[in-house]
Amino acid sequence: MSYQKPTINKVDFAMMSKYGSPLKSQKIRSEIAGVDVRELVQNYGSPLFVFSQQEIEEKYHRLHEAFSSRYPDVVFGWSYKTNYLNAICNLYHKLGSIAEVVSEFEYQKARALGIEGKDIIFNGPYKPKEALKVAVEEGAKIHIDHLFEINDLEEIARELGVKIPVAIRVNMDTGIYPQWSRFGFNYESGEAIDAIERIHSGGLLELTGLHSHIGTFMLDASAYGKETAKLMDLKHQAEERFGYRIEYIDIGGGFASKNRLKGVYQSPDVIVPTPDDYAQQITEAIYTHNKSDTLPRLYLETGRHLIDEAGYLLTTVQAYKRFPDGMKGYILDAGVNLLYTATWYNFNFELDRRYEGLNEPSMLNGPLCMNIDILSENIMLPPLDRGTVITIGPVGAYNYTQSMQFIRYRPAAVLIDKERNVHLIKEPDDLETINYKERIPDYLKRS
Numbered sequence: 001m002s003y004q005k006p007t008i009n010k011v012d013f014a015m016m017s018k019y020g021s022p023l024k025s026q027k028i029r030s031e032i033a034g035v036d037v038r039e040l041v042q043n044y045g046s047p048l049f050v051f052s053q054q055e056i057e058e059k060y061h062r063l064h065e066a067f068s069s070r071y072p073d074v075v076f077g078w079s080y081k082t083n084y085l086n087a088i089c090n091l092y093h094k095l096g097s098i099a100e101v102v103s104e105f106e107y108q109k110a111r112a113l114g115i116e117g118k119d120i121i122f123n124g125p126y127k128p129k130e131a132l133k134v135a136v137e138e139g140a141k142i143h144i145d146h147l148f149e150i151n152d153l154e155e156i157a158r159e160l161g162v163k164i165p166v167a168i169r170v171n172m173d174t175g176i177y178p179q180w181s182r183f184g185f186n187y188e189s190g191e192a193i194d195a196i197e198r199i200h201s202g203g204l205l206e207l208t209g210l211h212s213h214i215g216t217f218m219l220d221a222s223a224y225g226k227e228t229a230k231l232m233d234l235k236h237q238a239e240e241r242f243g244y245r246i247e248y249i250d251i252g253g254g255f256a257s258k259n260r261l262k263g264v265y266q267s268p269d270v271i272v273p274t275p276d277d278y279a280q281q282i283t284e285a286i287y288t289h290n291k292s293d294t295l296p297r298l299y300l301e302t303g304r305h306l307i308d309e310a311g312y313l314l315t316t317v318q319a320y321k322r323f324p325d326g327m328k329g330y331i332l333d334a335g336v337n338l339l340y341t342a343t344w345y346n347f348n349f350e351l352d353r354r355y356e357g358l359n360e361p362s363m364l365n366g367p368l369c370m371n372i373d374i375l376s377e378n379i380m381l382p383p384l385d386r387g388t389v390i391t392i393g394p395v396g397a398y399n400y401t402q403s404m405q406f407i408r409y410r411p412a413a414v415l416i417d418k419e420r421n422v423h424l425i426k427e428p429d430d431l432e433t434i435n436y437k438e439r440i441p442d443y444l445k446r447s
């Protein structure tokens with residue numbers, strides 16, 4: 001053991017808890033899905049995104065079971081923006097998910113993976129007309145966000161000489177505030193039914209589905225009961241008043257993962273609803289409010305809940321120092337460039353082994369030359385060595401897709417299969433990646 005300069009810590013008794021002394025407890029993780037974390041970093045570099053197939057599949061089957069045991073016709077659509085690494089998308093497709101995309105780039109990604117148009121749900125507030133036209137021709141499920149899109153689709157219907165099946169996105173009050181009212185047509189104000197009337201009067205589009213996505217990280221399962229009841233009411237009105245046959249309702253995503261939101265002090269195990277809680281609310285509301293002789297197909301667009309805990313980021317301690325206020329500061333090779341969601345979550349930080357010495361308040365800083373690059377402002381840690389590998393989780397949702405080519409190259413990502421084989425699913429960026437598609441005008445070239 002290397003020499004550590006002694007320090008005096010003020011012990012704050014508010015920190016004492018039933019989990020033991022804050023001066024001695026250490027969270028340790030030496031492996032992910034049976035593979036040693038230090039070996040992973042040696043083989044693939046640090047930092048490194050790691051995904052566990054076992055954990056992805058467990059979550060998927062658990063959620064699918066919660067719904068399919070209660071309802072005869074349920075289909076999952078993988079939310080591409082949550083994590084669109086190709087290997088990850090293909091894993092969800094292999095498990096039975098169709099694709100849910102929110103841009104033409106994600107649409108093209110799904111098509112390039114061999115997903116047929118009919119198995120793509122096309123959401124989002126901006127769908128360029130050319131992209132819409134391709135989606136129409138390929139039979140995608142188009143979820144209309146606003147009136148301009150109704151006009152665009154009607155033009156496309158005229159150009160192609162076809163009637164286009166569509167769904168509308170609906171926003172509503174489900175008791176969750178702030179309400180997500182930016183997307184789609186409002187239920188309570190009558191805007192949604194007006195949109196249906198507008199579609200009907202045009203005669204060029206055929207309403208076949210209703211969609212809503214009420215928010216993300218929803219800790220109140222009953223909001224989904226309210227959402228489903230309102231969609232079922234709208235379905236009934238569309239069928240009664242306009243003679244449509246609504247084949248499906250899509251209740252969107254938003255189920256919480258077991259991440260810890262900043263400012264929420266209860267354990268995620270206590271406050272996060274179970275898959276059965278969500279499924280019970282949704283399916284019961286369909287059965288209660290169904291007035292048709294058939295049941296609609298139920299689509300889910302779950303992202304975060306399915307993958308967050310299956311994703312980890314390995315990072316290595318590169319240096320440490322003591323700040324003027326006495327705080328111990330660690331410099332890691334991963335920061336907010338890779339963990340965009342660090343703003344909202346208190347991640348778990350787990351050490352590769354047990355370290356000697358008492359814990360002291362420490363700050364975890366990333367590698368960026370930016371004051372805001374902080375992964376934890378104050379965490380109790382023992383004295384760590386240079387080279388310590390720290391596992392950060394859960395980071396499977398929205399981090400890889402939002403990681404930035406900023407100051408440092410983006411790292412590799414690996415998937416560990418159920419036989420503990422490690423597969424490289426994304427090579428790290430290099431200078432070529434960064435310079436790709438850049439141009440220098442001749443007069444600025446250095447020959």
Ligand SMILES: *Cc1c(COP(=O)(O)O)cnc(C)c1O
Binds near residue numbers: 081124216
């Ligand atoms: C982002 C998004 C999802 C996925 O949301 P999660 O909270 O990750 O489950 C589903 N549907 C739509 C329309 C979205 O924009």
